[in-house]
Structure formats: structure tokens, C-alpha cells
Amino acid sequence: MNLNHIFLFLAVISSLLVLARAWRPSSPYGGWRIAALTVLAITCIAWLLWRGAAGYIGGSAWFVLLFLPAIGLRKMTELATQRNYRSARKLGAALQILHPSAEVRDQVQLLRQLESQANHSAGFRAVPIRSETARPMRHSQLRSAPAVLILIVLNVVAFLFEMSVGDSNDPEVLHRIGAVELYSVVVQHEYWRFVTALFLHGGLLHLGFNLFALYVLGPPLERSIGTMRFVACYLISGLASGAGVVGLTLVALTQPAQLIGASGSIMGIVGAWAGFLMRHRHAPYARQRLA
Structure with missing residues (x-):
């Protein structure tokens, strides 16, 4: 994608x-x-x-x-x-x-x-607000968001594994380690690829973009909706994104291609984040909003 x-x-x-x-x-x-x-x-x-x-x-x-x-x-x-x-x-x-x-x-x-x-x-x-007060809050951002920290570590470990196997942009390498492909999913019923593809990335730039977005948007959302709901949002968004692209490919609305990356999960976080902001946007409810 x-x-x-x-x-x-x-x-x-x-x-x-x-x-x-x-x-x-x-x-x-x-x-x-x-x-x-x-x-x-x-x-x-x-x-x-x-x-x-x-x-x-x-x-x-x-x-x-x-x-x-x-x-x-x-x-x-x-x-x-x-x-x-x-x-x-x-x-x-x-x-x-x-x-x-x-x-x-x-x-x-x-x-x-x-x-x-x-x-x-x-x-x-x-x-x-004194800068000395704001600085520790930034340092503790990931400490208060364990799911975000674990997801970042998993994505980095998966990328290191990709590089140890071969070129992260090589279609054959990506096929072996779990990229989503139309034939593998629809014909061979390898549905596990929807999960593995969430942690694969096509290069350092792709990985960096997704992890930066996860680092910026993830912690405030996790603190606001809870760790379990955040993980559910991340996984469901990623799985639904992959399934949606496969469905669009089946009806010929997009060309067949390998699917990798956490972009679908990140977009789900963006949507949840924007929805939460809109719902709790009034000043009297400021303490309930993302911070």
C-alpha cells in the first residue's frame, strides 16, 4: 500500500x-x-x-x-x-x-x-508551566503507555528479522515471512498473514513513519481509553485494513499487490484519536480529553 x-x-x-x-x-x-x-x-x-x-x-x-x-x-x-x-x-x-x-x-x-x-x-x-515540570512528563510518555512501547519493540524486532532474512523490499522474502497476498489468503487460506503483515515494513522509511506516528498518537489515546481497548483498536484496524484491500482486489477495484506494514493500524488510531478529541472538545471537560 x-x-x-x-x-x-x-x-x-x-x-x-x-x-x-x-x-x-x-x-x-x-x-x-x-x-x-x-x-x-x-x-x-x-x-x-x-x-x-x-x-x-x-x-x-x-x-x-x-x-x-x-x-x-x-x-x-x-x-x-x-x-x-x-x-x-x-x-x-x-x-x-x-x-x-x-x-x-x-x-x-x-x-x-x-x-x-x-x-x-x-x-x-x-x-x-515551568519547563522542568513538562520535561519529566515527556520522558514518562511511554512508561504510561505499555502497549505502545511493546508494539514499537515488536515492530523493530520484526524489521531486524526481515533484514537478517534478506532484503526487506524483496517480494520473495516478504512472501516467506508473512506478507498478505491475494492467492495465499483466498486460495491457500493462510489467514495468519493478516497478523504477521502488520509487523513487516518495506524499508527503514516505512518503519520510521509508522513508529513516529505510533509514538506521537499512541500514548495519549492509550491513557484515555485503556490498554486493552487500545490494543483492540490497533489490531482490529490493521486486520480490517488488510481484509478490505483484499476485498477491493477481488472486485478489481485495485491491483493485486503484497500488503505489509502497520499503516492500517495507525490510521485506526488516527480515527479513534480524532473521534475522541471531537467528543471531548469542550473546555469544561478538558481533563477527560487526550493529554
Whole structure:
């Protein structure tokens, strides 16, 4: 699965997950619903007109319209919990450009009121966080996320095993050690390949990209939903991704190819992460959000 397919999968699946949360017209997620529909529309148009770059175009739309606003709202909430209302308000005003919803507008108005109150009361002044306090939290990121640490180690060990067997980009080597292939799965019923393929990678860049994403996005999600749920999310997303590509190949919507890598699992984490951020995005519930 190349980067174009990965970004295409990301844009479509993440947008559908957002819509699944915000599908009701009366729900308070109108801005997210519009953003998700816009991403899907851009991706579909790109697929019809520029199929070879549809993933990059859809992924860019997802990054600008869904991911950046979710990250920004999280940061805005963190600033608000630190009583740094001025910075939170400025960030919210900037987010309105990417996400012009009533939700963000209301939060900016609330932050403006809190900022005004803070200016007239010493008790509401922002308390800066010392770098000495933040540094140990970063160092303990993996200590509080055992599943992420174990998955990173397993992927590294599997890659070292690949290199000991032969070239990690050699199709014959990948076949022997467990890559997903249409014939092996459908005809020979070697379903175990769906699991082994999750820990194989086609080169150091492929491995590094996935492990970096896992390191950045994994720990906060694991701390928020629990280790067992995180592992289930990781494995189910990866298995479903592999099965989905095999299904698309069977109906001739994509060309047969070997499947390796944890990209499907990472995309599942991204979708769960974005969904969690959207669900717990309000300032009063900041402590329940990813941190």
C-alpha cells in the first residue's frame, strides 16, 4: 500500500468516523459534519479527475479541515485549563478560519469573558508551566503507555528479522515471512498473514513513519481509553485494513499487490484519536480529553 492509498484511506475512513458521530441534524457537531462532508467531496472529485493523486489531495483536505482544528481545539482547551485565556482566545480566533462553526465562535466569546475577568482579578492570572515540570512528563510518555512501547519493540524486532532474512523490499522474502497476498489468503487460506503483515515494513522509511506516528498518537489515546481497548483498536484496524484491500482486489477495484506494514493500524488510531478529541472538545471537560 503506497502513500497515496494510505492518505486516501485516511481521508475517507476518518471522515466517515466523524460523520458517524455527527450525523444527526440536531447534534452540536454541525461544523464537524460540514468539514467531513467537504473532505469526502474533495476526495471523491480528486478520485474521479486525478486518481493517481487522489490520496494526497484528500489527505491534505483532511489535515487542514479535520486534523488541524482538532489539534487546535485541544491546545485551546489546555491553555484555558492553565488560565492562559488570552492565548487560548487568539488560537480560537485563528481556528475560526479553518473551522468557522458556532461551536468555536461560542468558545472564543467565553474565553474573551474569562480573559476580561482575569484582567480584573489576580486570582485568575495565568500560571506559566515551568519547563522542568513538562520535561519529566515527556520522558514518562511511554512508561504510561505499555502497549505502545511493546508494539514499537515488536515492530523493530520484526524489521531486524526481515533484514537478517534478506532484503526487506524483496517480494520473495516478504512472501516467506508473512506478507498478505491475494492467492495465499483466498486460495491457500493462510489467514495468519493478516497478523504477521502488520509487523513487516518495506524499508527503514516505512518503519520510521509508522513508529513516529505510533509514538506521537499512541500514548495519549492509550491513557484515555485503556490498554486493552487500545490494543483492540490497533489490531482490529490493521486486520480490517488488510481484509478490505483484499476485498477491493477481488472486485478489481485495485491491483493485486503484497500488503505489509502497520499503516492500517495507525490510521485506526488516527480515527479513534480524532473521534475522541471531537467528543471531548469542550473546555469544561478538558481533563477527560487526550493529554
